[in-house]
Amino acid sequence: MAKIIPFQAVRPTRDKVSLVTCRSYEDYTTAELAAQLDFNPLSFLHVIKPAYTNQEKVTFEKRYRQVHQKYQDFKLENILVQDKKPAIYIHQIITKTQSYTGLIVGSSVADYCNNTIKKHEETLDYRVRLLKEYMKHAEFNTEPVLMTYPDNKIIENWIFNQTQKLADFEFSSTKKETNYLWKIDDPLEISWIQNIFSKIPSLYIADGHHRFQAAQLLSQEFPQDNNKAHLLSYLISENTIKVYEFNRLVRDLNGWSKPAFIAALESNFIVENKDQQPYQPTAKQEFGMYLDGAFYKLTYRNRATKTHDVLENLDTQIIYHTILLPLLAIQDLRNDERIEYLSGKQSILELKQQVDEGSFAVGFILYPSNINEIKALADNNLIMPPKSTYIEPKFRSGMVVYEL
Template identity: 30%
Template sequence: MAIIRPFNGLRPQAELAAKVAARPYDVLSSAEAKAAASGNPYAYYHVSKSEIDLPDGTDIHSQAVYEKAAENLQRFIKEGTLFQDAQPCYYIYKLVMDGRSQVGLVCASAITDYNAGIIKKHEFTRPDKELDRINHIKTTRAQTGNVFLAYEDVPELNVVIDHWQQAQAPAYDFTAEDGIQHTVWVVNDANTVQQITTLFAEKVPCTYIADGHHRAASASLVQKEFAEKGMIKSPEEPANFFLTTIFPASQLAILDYNRLVKDLNGHSEADLLSRLDYDFTVEEIGHLPQQPSMLHEFSMYLGGRWYRLVAREGTYTTDPIGILDVTILQNNVLDKLLGIKDPRTDKRIDFVGGIRGLQELVKRVDSGDMKVAFALYPVTIQQLFDIADSGNVMPPKSTWFEPKLRDGLITQVI
């Protein structure tokens, strides 16, 4: 069963929350972070993307960057921008995007659960990206980025969390520049804290990583190193846990994650359409983009026109990986027709999160930068759970979660 703990969150003064809050470190470039932090000395980018405070051209994985992050974090604490709660708390984090809300619990999740597979994964991690977060955690002695977890709904937990929201005033409530509303409540009542801890221990058999595989893996590796060096004295020390926000599955939405390809692998447009007809029903739908309306349906933009592709029976299997639309597209189009064997490394393919809309696909193809685009129906949360339960991993760039949690609103010090 899931082990979670309250913790002494490091967080901003209420009047500074909107200025501190930053997009996750891995969804924007250094240049974008520098622009976002311009004129804002409180922006958490000074911690999460601290290369913005160093000379242009600085290696973002150099020790100087991690040391600057630690320096800036300590400055935020010294100047009072951030303060640490005196007692262990849980935090309720509500996000509202386009009228749809999702409410999660910010907590410390046990690294033993991660190591034992109680916290389930669906992606591979890369050693270079792990090392970056390892060095950031070790140097700052803080977990500055959230791991986004999901769990099967537990009605009793929903009741407790809903009651706290209704009975208590939020610590933070603001709408960011992208229109997403962020509201945070501090759960500091000892009885309620214990009730939440017990409900997870009794009612939640496992959780699933939705986003943040590298952050979770890095926290585990840091804990292992600290334990081997004798730096951890008790099971309840913060280094034995990592910063997570856990959402009930019913509230989550996964957006489409679409594909662009630079060329047609020697095929003409007419030839590609003809060859696609072996594995798909192909229907021209005109100049206006249309989102796929169901699983196994794809929208393709080619030569200024949109086409609907529906996978024929026999082009996919029913196992958790084979039934995914990303697998169907990879096997029957990207590999078979366009010669893209490994989408992780092939430079001819690019990926666009659904948050940017289908017009982004049109723009990239019409500009001549890309030759063809494919829009996919989103992976379902149940498909993600099925794959994680089976011990498999998803193909690359399968899921895009929105809205994103903001860094800086709650940090765990280790």
């Protein structure tokens, strides 16, 4: 059964929160990053990237220690302040098209080990080791693992009632997202919601597999440290999570001419030329393709006789086994430099532009997976192919910090 705990978060003061919090470091363009670091001394990016000012190249361990020191500086300057009592937090993000509301808690590493917290994504050992060392030396975590729980009216009603109160803070980001945070530090309320979650059989990781595995290694190194036995998590009902696809861009046709490549596709797909009409798939096992100035619709021929194997029925698996591997000779989806990915949040016209400019020879447009596929894979201990899903919401760094 799922175990959650309250914790004493370190948070920006109410007057500074809009200046402190930031997106994930990788989400910024070079120009955006420079602007934030040059002109906003309160940005949490200064904690994440403390060597920026001197543009120095340092070892991983030295950088992690600099992160820790800069974090301590922010606390000494009262930019970040620790709550006096353990609490759980309700966080709401409202965008132009979506609204997400979830619980920020500490989740149990033991639950991850015993598969109460279920996984669907393969991790890379080197990334896990780096994250573990980062957590060890920085001694905090501010990017929660995103997890889902089954729709639950009791939790939904409780969250609704709590969010009718005045939020601890409210602020808007430069991406025109409005963020709210409510602190729940009443022991009776905390005990009540812990009891509700203790009756939920499983939680499912949506985003953050590497963080959880790194936390597992850290807890093994410090078995007596209760803080390291838990990890910052954002729990959200599965009916509100948003799953986008990752589209594929390939640099060349692996020696195929255009007519020969299309002919080869026809052994597994019904190929329809859409010419200049941008094509977005409207159902599973349909694919879009952009090649040499034209869009195509690819309909998988075996869809009527598909197996009950949830992994083999994934669109990302189908396109890998029918096109990327046998025709384009792409074996390693993570590391092959001939393939790149665009999230489904980006327009397919961006994909078209990159092909038209000659950076890539062909682009493939996929239909997004859904939470039921993710759960089915996790329940059967199966792993999604790399870059199968781009999942929202995304949490802002520096808004809630969990100290390890």
